[in-house]
Amino acid sequence: MSTRLRTFETRGPVDPTRNYVVPRTEEIADLVQRIKDGRYIVIFAPRQTGKTTFFRWALDALVASDDAYVPIKLNFETCKNLSQEAFYSRLKKTIRKELEKVLLARRHTALQQFLEDYAITCHSSMISFFEQLGDYLKNSRLTIIIDEFDGIHQSVVSDFLHALRDIYLSEEPNRCPYSVGIVGVKSITQLNYDRSISPFNIQDEFALSNFTVSQVRTLLGQYTEEVGQAFAPPVIDNLHKQTAGQPFLVNRIAQILTHDRSETISLAHFESAHQQILNEQNVHFSHLTTNIRRHPRFETLLMDICSYDAGIPFNIRNEFISELVTYGVLKAGSDGFCEIANPIYQYCIVQTFQPLFNGLER
Structure with a gap:
């Protein structure tokens, strides 16, 4: 009898007997x-x-x-x-x-x-x-x-x-x-x-922090050890860069990357998976868009962060910044200014608030 392979879980609590896990x-x-x-x-x-x-x-x-x-x-x-x-x-x-x-x-x-x-x-x-x-x-x-x-x-x-x-x-x-x-x-x-x-x-x-790049490497390494399919080193680095280690995003991209076990997972495979997750709808993105629509002030704040070079100082005592940090949308950048938590969220935020027409068509 063949042993059932473990999976990358995105829908709830993980079980080391059924899922690849980050031990923490x-x-x-x-x-x-x-x-x-x-x-x-x-x-x-x-x-x-x-x-x-x-x-x-x-x-x-x-x-x-x-x-x-x-x-x-x-x-x-x-x-x-x-x-x-x-x-x-x-x-x-x-x-x-x-x-x-x-x-x-x-x-x-x-x-x-x-x-x-x-x-x-x-x-x-x-x-x-x-x-x-x-x-x-x-x-x-x-x-x-x-x-x-x-x-x-x-x-x-x-x-x-x-x-x-x-x-x-x-x-x-x-x-x-x-x-x-x-x-x-x-x-x-x-x-x-x-x-x-x-x-x-x-x-x-x-x-509870997001996964570090080392933890992402450990997570994907369990899959490689079990299945034999390797990840090209740039894949892991890019995966962490685009997700900032957010657990759902890491596991979802891993799901996409491992649906075909025929060859080493390359940077081209990652780029394809990255494009797929950017354009899909799932419960996680629904939570994200629901949270960022909670207050009209969020749209102005987030689009200013996404669109302008001047920067908005990170102030955790500001009610709106604090709440967006709580939802995992914002973080403090190394320069002391607000940053969107990861590039995938930034793409979703721009897609959520960007007008379908900019007015010039008329």
């Missing part, structure tokens, strides 16, 4: 150490940069290094329209389900009655819940990762973060939860809808 070993070690230090961490990065896969691997690495940790995963993606009561009810059910999975695997059943009986109805009762939960867990350290945190309703977010802050600032040596990771597109400061001082100013920010 150093980044995982960094996050695991922050969890062990008891940090409350904000992990933010644009969509389709591998956040979900990353924190799953980090939790696996955490447990493998020390089984005193009890990791659970929450997801707020579908919570945006929930009332406070419905939100906390759902939160309690999810925590119970996650804890039972972990603790039953460890043959720890003393918590079951407590988890069945306790009701979380607001941020205050959530604090009491975690205090009692800590008594049950004893020397075990609860670690919570919350994915898609942006989905939390604005009427809930402030009190929820205040509650986490109160727990973090408690003097308990083994507080519960011991460490919290908030995963989302936006940073916490951008979730302060009332523009007040952040209730989560104890945060330790962790920005």
Whole structure:
């Protein structure tokens, strides 16, 4: 029976048994150490940069290094329209389900009655819940990762973060939860809808970066080792240059390049694949164009960056620049001016806002 070859994944979490992957070993070690230090961490990065896969691997690495940790995963993606009561009810059910999975695997059943009986109805009762939960867990350290945190309703977010802050600032040596990771597109400061001082100013920010050229080389090297088809050296350098290591773009171009396994992948093959991705429509580009159309000011700002030589100074405190950085559209150039994150995005931005006619035809 032939062994099925792995693939380059662009549609969701990656699995090393099915997909070619970038291990992100150093980044995982960094996050695991922050969890062990008891940090409350904000992990933010644009969509389709591998956040979900990353924190799953980090939790696996955490447990493998020390089984005193009890990791659970929450997801707020579908919570945006929930009332406070419905939100906390759902939160309690999810925590119970996650804890039972972990603790039953460890043959720890003393918590079951407590988890069945306790009701979380607001941020205050959530604090009491975690205090009692800590008594049950004893020397075990609860670690919570919350994915898609942006989905939390604005009427809930402030009190929820205040509650986490109160727990973090408690003097308990083994507080519960011991460490919290908030995963989302936006940073916490951008979730302060009332523009007040952040209730989560104890945060330790962790920005998940794009792939380096070395990581891209590792990713494509796995394919070459498995299949035997090589990439000409300029291909890898050009791929990274055009994508700036953005994970979706790297994997999508790799998909295009490897559909034919008959010869070494040359620069001509890359140029053809590059042209194909520039002219295709996919979910990633739909997200990009949706984000850059969110505010009329974005069009002026982006087209000025694309079209003029004078340059716009990079100022992360500017509301519009900050939001476009969050969406992965802008970055700071080495000269201190704004740059579009990668040449492929720049092409898409110009295509999105460029008029079909420039007026001269009339």
